[in-house]
Amino acid sequence: MKVEVTHHAVEKAVTSLRIKRKIADEWVRSNVKKARYIADIIAEDGTPSRLFAGGKVTFVLDQNRDRIITLYPDTNPASSVRSKVETIVTKELRKVERKERKHQREAKIAKLELAVERAACLLRAEKTRSQSVKLSMAARVAAIDQYIEQLDHDLAEVQAEKRRVAKAAAAYMI
Structure with missing residues (x-):
């Protein structure tokens, strides 16, 4: 390599x-x-x-x-404790990785569903002549966009948690 x-x-x-x-x-x-x-x-x-x-x-x-x-x-922990801690840390890392994969999948599906709903709202707002319908569709699109941003923020938090756990795991896996 x-x-x-x-x-x-x-x-x-x-x-x-x-x-x-x-x-x-x-x-x-x-x-x-x-x-x-x-x-x-x-x-x-x-x-x-x-x-x-x-x-x-x-x-x-x-x-x-x-x-x-x-x-x-890295700071190297005492070798007598190291193997036990490494096992626990490895399990924790796998748990966080599963959590990240689950969150990514759920966020992706939710975003796709929201994209369909957002497109339907934009189409309905474009077709109608009613000002109240246009306003309600614009509000719904804004709410969808805000929810998508929240999904991205939640995913970033999970990724940050994984990064912290991975860095902690690195100290014990040397």
Whole structure:
């Protein structure tokens, strides 16, 4: 796997992990190859990413390309507790992933149904001559749009929760 390393990732390796600048790029490449996949996450800025952890370092890679976006050091828990905690954290991560898939599916179906209803309202408003019907249809379209925004917001919250759990899981899976 050919891995591209961003300038930001090299800077983080130099500043956070105290790797020499000359070898930072190659160090990041070699360590990400040893890292273990944790989960697909949605970053704070909304971009889909993949989370890897290994060698006391967590790596965030681009969703579609093998490009390291950033990295940060992990705190390694005591090994005696680690395996038990890792099992619990893995279960929690799977639970959050199921919740995210369920929410995505439900939101997608609701959006499709709302799109049909919205189109029907727009058509009815266009066909009628009654001003009150036009106003009521415009109000309904606005309510539908607001509900769709709420669905998107709820999905973003679930994705943020998954991101937090995945990052916590990364600390125990190294």
